[in-house]
Amino acid sequence: MAEVTAPAVAVAAPAHGRAEWRKTARTLTRNPLVVAGLVMVVGLVVVAALAGLIAPYDPIANNVRAALQPPSSYYYFGTDRFGRDVFSRVVYGSRLTLFVAITSVAISALVGVALGLVSGYFRGWVDNLIGRVMDIFFSFPALLLAIGVAAMLGPGLNNAVIAIAVVYSPVFGRVVRGPVLVERGKEYVEAARVIGASAPRVILKHVFPNVLSPLTIQATITLSQAILVEASLSYLGLGTQPPFPSWGTMLYEGREFLETAPWWSIFPGLAIMLTVLAFNLLGDGIRDVLDPRSRAA
Amino acid sequence: MYHRRMRTYALKRILSLVPTWIGVTILVFLMIRMIPGTVVDQLIGTEARVDESTKAAMRAFFGLDQPLYVQYGTWMGGLLQGDLGQSWRSGLPVSKMIFDRLAVTVELGLLALVISLLVGIPLGTLSAIRENTPLDHVVRIVSLFSLSMPTFWQAAMLILGLSLWFNWVPPVDFASPIRDPAANLKQMIFPSIVLGTVVAAQVMRMTRSSLLEVLRHDYVRTARAKGLAERLVVRRHAFKNALIPIITVIGVQVGYLLGGAVVTEQVFTLPGVGRLVLDAVSQRDYPLVQGTIMFIAALFMLSNLVVDLLYAYLDPRIRYD
Numbered sequence: 001m002a003e004v005t006a007p008a009v010a011v012a013a014p015a016h017g018r019a020e021w022r023k024t025a026r027t028l029t030r031n032p033l034v035v036a037g038l039v040m041v042v043g044l045v046v047v048a049a050l051a052g053l054i055a056p057y058d059p060i061a062n063n064v065r066a067a068l069q070p071p072s073s074y075y076y077f078g079t080d081r082f083g084r085d086v087f088s089r090v091v092y093g094s095r096l097t098l099f100v101a102i103t104s105v106a107i108s109a110l111v112g113v114a115l116g117l118v119s120g121y122f123r124g125w126v127d128n129l130i131g132r133v134m135d136i137f138f139s140f141p142a143l144l145l146a147i148g149v150a151a152m153l154g155p156g157l158n159n160a161v162i163a164i165a166v167v168y169s170p171v172f173g174r175v176v177r178g179p180v181l182v183e184r185g186k187e188y189v190e191a192a193r194v195i196g197a198s199a200p201r202v203i204l205k206h207v208f209p210n211v212l213s214p215l216t217i218q219a220t221i222t223l224s225q226a227i228l229v230e231a232s233l234s235y236l237g238l239g240t241q242p243p244f245p246s247w248g249t250m251l252y253e254g255r256e257f258l259e260t261a262p263w264w265s266i267f268p269g270l271a272i273m274l275t276v277l278a279f280n281l282l283g284d285g286i287r288d289v290l291d292p293r294s295r296a297a
Numbered sequence: 298m299y300h301r302r303m304r305t306y307a308l309k310r311i312l313s314l315v316p317t318w319i320g321v322t323i324l325v326f327l328m329i330r331m332i333p334g335t336v337v338d339q340l341i342g343t344e345a346r347v348d349e350s351t352k353a354a355m356r357a358f359f360g361l362d363q364p365l366y367v368q369y370g371t372w373m374g375g376l377l378q379g380d381l382g383q384s385w386r387s388g389l390p391v392s393k394m395i396f397d398r399l400a401v402t403v404e405l406g407l408l409a410l411v412i413s414l415l416v417g418i419p420l421g422t423l424s425a426i427r428e429n430t431p432l433d434h435v436v437r438i439v440s441l442f443s444l445s446m447p448t449f450w451q452a453a454m455l456i457l458g459l460s461l462w463f464n465w466v467p468p469v470d471f472a473s474p475i476r477d478p479a480a481n482l483k484q485m486i487f488p489s490i491v492l493g494t495v496v497a498a499q500v501m502r503m504t505r506s507s508l509l510e511v512l513r514h515d516y517v518r519t520a521r522a523k524g525l526a527e528r529l530v531v532r533r534h535a536f537k538n539a540l541i542p543i544i545t546v547i548g549v550q551v552g553y554l555l556g557g558a559v560v561t562e563q564v565f566t567l568p569g570v571g572r573l574v575l576d577a578v579s580q581r582d583y584p585l586v587q588g589t590i591m592f593i594a595a596l597f598m599l600s601n602l603v604v605d606l607l608y609a610y611l612d613p614r615i616r617y618d
Binding site for chain 2: 132133135136138139140141142143144147148149151152154224228231232235236248251255258259262265266269272273274276277280281284
C-alpha cells in the first residue's frame with residue numbers, strides 16, 4: 001500500500017505540537033508534588049553519577065579491623081560485618097537501584113506498549129490471544145510472580161530486571177489497550193486508513209501519541225514499584241548478589257545484625273523509602289496534571 | 298433486561314476463567330521445573346557422594362525420568378479430581394499441609410484488612426472533608442510514606458523498636474488463636490500492622506479521592522442547600538456512592554495481601570502458606586510448590602472475579618463486552 005505523503009485529508013490527530021508540550025511542562029512544574037519529586041529524583045541521579053566523588057571509601061573492599069563500627073565522623077552510616085563503609089555502599093547502591101528501575105520499566109513499557117497497540121488496533125483473535133495470555137500473568141500476586149521468575153532464571157541483577165519486566169509488561173499492555181480502542185474508532189484514524197495509510201503508520205503516527213499520557217503516569221508509578229520488588233527479591237537472596245551494594249542486598253546481609261548493628265539496616269532502608277517516595281510524588285503529580293479526572297486524588 | 302445482561306456477563310466472565318486456569322497450571326508446572334537443581338540434588342546435598350545409578354533410581358522414584366507431558370498429565374489428572382498430590386519431602390498430602398497452615402495466613406490477612414479499613418476509611422473521609430487543610434496534607438504525606446516502605450524493612454524496624462523499648466521478640470512457637478487467643482493476638486498484631494500499612498494507605502487515598510469527586514455532584518449541593526447537616530450529607534448521600542471505587546481497591550489489594558504474606562510470614566517466622574511456598578521452592582518439592590502456588594493463584598483469581606462482578610453489579614454503566 002502506497003505511503004501517504006500529502007495530507008490531502010484533514011487527518012490531524014489531536015494537537016501534540018510543541019506548544020502543547022510546553023504548556024504541559026509549565027503546568028507540571030507548577031505542581032508542588034511534581035517539583036518535590038523531581039528535586040529528589042535529580043538529587044538521586046546526581047548522587048549516582050558522582051558516586052566516585054561522594055563516597056569516601058571503596059564500597060566492596062573489606063577492612064575487617066573496622067567491622068561493625070557505629071556511625072561516626074569517619075563512617076557516617078557506620079560499617080558492616082566486613083568493615084565496609086555503609087555510607088559508601090548506600091551511595092553506590094543508588095546506581096544499581098536506578099539501573100534496575102529504569103531498565104526494567106523500559107523493557108516492560110516497550111513490550112507492554114507493543115502488545116497493547118497491536119491488541120487494541122487489530123482486535124479480533126489477536127486481541128483475544130494476547131488478552132488470555134496476559135490474564136494468566138494477572139492471576140498471580142505481583143511479588144509471587146517476580147519471585148517465581150527470578151528463582152527460575154537464577155539469582156542476579158539482570159535476572160531480577162527480567163523478572164520485574166515480566167510482571168509489569170502486562171500492566172502496560174492493559175493501560176495502553178484501552179485508549180487505543182477509543183482512538184481507533186475515531187474519524188481521523190478511519191480517514192487515515194481510508195486514504196491508504198499502512199497499519200504501522202496509523203498506529204505509530206496517529207494512535208500512539210494519544211497513549212503517551214497514561215503511559216507516562218504508569219511508567220512513573222512502575223518505577224517506584226520496580227524498586228520495591230527489586231529490594232524484596234534481593235532481600236530473599238534472589239536479586240543482586242553480594243558483595244555488590246544493592247540496597248535490598250544490604251538489608252538481606254544486615255538482618256542477622258539487627259540488634260547489634262542496626263545502622264546496617266536502617267540507612268539502606270531509608271534510601272529505598274526516599275527513592276520510592278520521590279517516584280510516588282512524581283507519579284501522583286503527573287497524574288494530577290495529565291489526567292484531570294483524577295485531579296481530586 | 299438488566300438482570301439478563303448481568304447474568305450473561307457473569308457467565309462469560311466465569312467461563313473465561315477456564316482457559317486462564319489451564320494456562321496458570323502450565324506456567325506453574327514449567328516454571329518450577331526450570332529452576333536449576335531438582336529434589337534429588339537437594340536431598341543428596343553437596344557433601345555426599347552418590348553414584349549415578351542411585352541418582353537415576355531416585356529420579357525414577359520421583360517420576361522425574363518421565364517426559365514432561367506425562368508428568369503434567371499425572372498432576373492434572375489428580376488436580377481435576379481435587380488431589381494436589383503428596384509432598385516429596387514430608388510425604389504428607391499437599392492439601393493437608395496447605396490446610397494446616399491456612400489459618401495463620403487467613404488470620405494475618407483478615408487482621409491486616411480490618412486494621413487497614415479501620416485506619417484508611419476514617420482518615421480518607423476526614424482528609425476529603427477537610428480538603429487542603431494542614432490535616433489533609435499530613436494524612437496524604439503519611440500515606441505516601443507508607444506506600445514507599447518495603448514491607449520487610451518496615452517489619453525489621455518495628456521488631457527493632459519493639460525489642461529495644463519493650464523487649465519484645467517474635468516468638469518462636471506459634472500460639473493457636475483457639476487455645477490461647479491472648480498470646481495469639483500479641484503474636485499476630487505486629488505482622489498484621491506491617492501487612493496492613495500499604496492497604497490502609499491505598500484505601501485512604503481511594504476513599505479521599507472518590508469522596509471528593511462525589512461531594513462535587515449536584516445532588517450533594519442540593520442536599521446541602523436544603524439545610525442538611527454536613528455530617529448527614531457525607532454519611533447519607535456521598536459515602537454510599539463513593540463506596541464502589543473503595544470496594545474495588547480493597548478487592549485489588551487482596552492480591553497484595555497474598556503476595557505480602559509471603560514476605561511478612563518470612564520476617565516474623567509465622568508458619569503460614571506464604572512461608573510454605575518459599576520452603577517448598579528451596580527444597581524443589583514440586584508437588585508442594587505447584588499445590589501452594591495454584592492455591593494462591595486460585596484465591597487471587599476468585600477475588601478478581603468477585604471484584605469484577607461486584608463492580609458490574611454496583612455500576613450498571615459498565616460495558617458488558
